[in-house]
Amino acid sequence: MTIDPGSYRDPSGHVHIVGERVFRTVTPHGQTEYKPVRDSGALEGLIERGLLIAATEVTNTDLPSAGRDDLVLEHPKIPIISYPYEWPFAALKAAALLHLDIQLELLEQSVALSDASAFNIQFIGGKPLFIDYLSFRRYREDEPWLAHRQFCQQFLNPLVLQAKLGVPFHAWFRGQPDGIEIGELASLLKLRHKFSPVLFSHVVLLARMQGRVDESDVAAAQAASSCGLKRSRFRAILEQLRHFIAGLSPAGVSHTTWGRYATDNTYESAEASAKHAFVERFAADALPDLLIDLGCNTGDYSQTALAHGAQRVVGLDGDHGALDGAFARATAEGLDFLPLYQDLANPTPGLGWNARERQGLGERLAAADGVLALAVIHHLAIARNVPLEEVVASIVSMAPKGVIEFVPKDDPTVVTMLALREDVFASYSRETFMAALENRAEIVAHETVSSSGRELFCFSRR
Amino acid sequence: MARIVFLTALLAIATIRPAYAYIDPGTASIALQAVIGAIAVAGFYFRSTIAKVLGVFRPNKPKSDSEETPPPTESVQTGSDDN
Structure with a gap:
């Protein structure tokens, strides 16, 4: 099959x-x-x-x-399949608005969407695209909005969680791919949130109703299914949700450490230029169809790679502020660049039925033919205690060609990382790094890019 | 209020229509939609009125995307234009 x-x-x-x-x-x-x-x-x-x-x-x-x-x-084949629990806040918001816009437009032509699954939307760069043709059905006059609960669970509630309560939705959504339950979100809302007509009606009131309704009560379900929803009210709900969601922004993003990284980092700008030039040469030489940018931050180097030969880039980062910056860059510049939330030490596994309904990240990025790992290895080897050799092996296994930055132990960033903990990383050295890389790949180009001794290596896997 | 609506829904059992969803729409969500819709309609008129009143005092107030402005009346915008 x-x-x-x-x-x-x-x-x-x-x-x-x-x-x-x-x-x-x-x-x-x-x-x-x-x-x-x-x-x-x-x-x-x-x-x-x-x-x-x-x-x-x-x-x-x-x-x-x-x-x-x-x-x-x-x-047409979607180049990269991604899931809502990997999307930056702004991407889930764009997907929610697309769903509502499509339903609003189709309602004028008496067509309804039978579900409201966020998985029915995929991204081409920063642009959301609706992909499910089986969602379209004829609208029956005054029928209820059958997908309302699903819309709340998969779009509204995750966005509200991050915008109003400052909690990124990703871990929760990943753990529960059907979305965030209305009752669970309602129990977290503060009094001040309940004055919002949207949160009052779609979350608080609904949660209270759910608490009183026995979902296994057949008579109640039949009674509910006889309740109609006038077309004008359906349209008003869609427009109300659209208006509310369009005004949401993630709480506290501007205060995250990495959001400021592009302008306020420990590099000299000359070093950044040297890195850009190195990435340019790699992209022009390797011409990757699908480049993975590990720790993409706001997508500076992704954009450079795209400008010099890369077809499309998937950026992976664990910082929500940086990801929203990256997504804004992708949409503003019209780049084929998709930034995704990912903890590199805990990549998305297969999920759902048989653990195969939603594929793991590695499976979806198996076709990658280029990888950038700039200023990444110390975050895995030191901050997360992954042995350096395994870090290098993992990066080289992602794509046949790539660029890895080696960050020495006396680099200011590493010194800061070790300031409050014992240095148990005796094997974190240039020698270990070189041995691990040369064991698996040929070093095609090499350059020292900082006065602190950071080095870039362009490799070609054996 | 929710209790009244639900009791009304229970009494309306006479006209049962088939559901067309392969997903579970949830009894509470369906039963409450008329109320949610009414709140949405009321909210729209409330915001429109506020906007009109404010418009009298500030006729050149630029349109913003905040919660206080009326919802867009155009039927379609691309999903990415608010970012």
């Missing part, structure tokens, strides 16, 4: 991955909803404006595993 392991929930069809091609089957059950929407022409405007992924109808012979009566669509 070629069915994507993450595509089992919806009985209307499945995604199939065949080599580099991506197909979507629409079962006869799904076609009763999809075909009228397709024929209405409502989706074409969304595709033209780059809000919805394109789809071409192909014959079943292109996909032998499709059912005989299935409709088969082919989509």
Whole structure:
């Protein structure tokens, strides 16, 4: 079978991955909803404006595993699959606004979205793209918004958690991929939050109602399903949420250490120029299709690599302020640069059903052909106690070519890291580093870039 | 208020319509939507009125994206334009 392991929930069809091609089957059950929407022409405007992924109808012979009566669509392949628990705040916010904008536009044409899964949105650089064709169904006049709870769990609640309570949503969302429960968020809100009409109605009131309703009570469920929602009220809810979410920004971001890194770091600017020049030469020589920038910060070097030969860059960083800066850079400059939240010592594993519904990070970035690891190794080897040899081995295993920066132990940053703890890192040395690298790769270029002895190594894996 | 709405919902059992969701919409969310919708409509008119009143005193006030301005009336914007 070629069915994507993450595509089992919806009985209307499945995604199939065949080599580099991506197909979507629409079962006869799904076609009763999809075909009228397709024929209405409502989706074409969304595709033209780059809000919805394109789809071409192909014959079943292109996909032998499709059912005989299935409709088969082919989509362009998304270069990098990412998940909401990896997105910077600004990216989840952009995805939420895209969902609401699409529903608002389609409502005018009597089309509804059957779900509100954040996983239905993917990013091309900093631009969100809706990808699920099975979400479209005919709108029934005065029907309730069936996806309301899911929208709250996967969009509203995580954003509110970070914006109003200053807690990044990522760890919680990763631990609970269906999103943050309404009752859980409600129990954390302070009195002052409850005066917001949005938080009062979508979180506080709903949580209180949930506390009183027995979800296993069939009569209650049937009674609820008979409650209608007028189209005008549905539109008002969507516009209210859009307005509220558009005004959210992450709490406390400007105070994080790394957000200021680009302008206030321990490098001399001449050293930064030398690093940029080195990265330029690497990108121009290696021409990577997919470059991983480990510890990307606000994306300075990612942008340099993109300007000199890299096709697209995935940036990984654990600092939320830096990531929002990086995402702002990607959208403002129109870069094919996707910054993702990642603790490099604890990368995203496979999650969900069978631990395969959502792929681990390594699986999704397996096609990377370049890696930048600038000012990274000491954060793993010293701050996180990972043996230096393993750090180097891990970086070299990510891509066949790359650049690694070696930071010596007497560098001011490392000295600061060791100021409050015992130096148990006897093996953290240039010798260990060189042995680990030369064991696995050929050193193509080398340059000392700082007076403190930081060195860059361009490698080619053996 | 929530209790009243829910009791009303229970009484409205006569006209049961099939649900079309493959996801679980949640009883509370569905039962409460009319109220949430009414709050949203009221909020819209409240903000519009405030904006109009403020507009009398500050006719050239630039539009901002804060919670106090009325919601956008245009139907579509790209998702990334607020960042």
